[in-house]
Amino acid sequence: MVPGTHKLRRAPKKGEGHNGGVPIEMPKGSVVFFTHGVWHWQGDRTEPSDRVTLHAHFNRGILRSLEPKKTDVQMLHRNAPRLGEMLGEDDWFDKMSAQGRDYGRFAYMAKLRAFTDQRKREILEGA
Known part of the structure; x- marks a missing residue:
């Protein structure tokens, strides 16, 4: 990712950004959060096995996604109620x-x- 690019409030231009990129290396099972405006990309994978990426997008509670969510009910029961609220599954009003x-x-x-x-x-x- 390229630190500070969220302040530019624009997408990178052709050929821009990679020279300022900083790798984010984490142990298995780790999570990284950043806002939508940060320039980022996945580098080449050198390790064997699959890379799993989950893109979660959250909006203000009044907004709803145009696409229906297919949330695993068992996952909601395994986790705190706040997860259901964040995924829009619980009617917090x-x-x-x-x-x-x-x-x-x-x-x-x-x-x-x-x-x-x-x-x-x-x-x-x-x-």
Whole structure:
């Protein structure tokens, strides 16, 4: 990975980036986290056996992936409830309804936006 490239807020140009790359070597079973803006690539594998890479993308709770997730239910039971929340499997607003999973979130966000707009008006009128 190339440290500091997330501050550039752009993708690398052709031929750019590899000269500043720093290898991340870790023991088996380790994990590395970085934001989407960091320039990175997989180097050539010199060790025998397979390399396993898991790309997990997390969004704010109000957002949902366009693709349905196929999460192993047994994995959710083996881990802390927070994992289910992070994967979007648990409804942390506790607003499940017949209108669908995100109906409650949408209604909540509409109320929050109305409150914010009202407070903004009050502040601007008082200025």
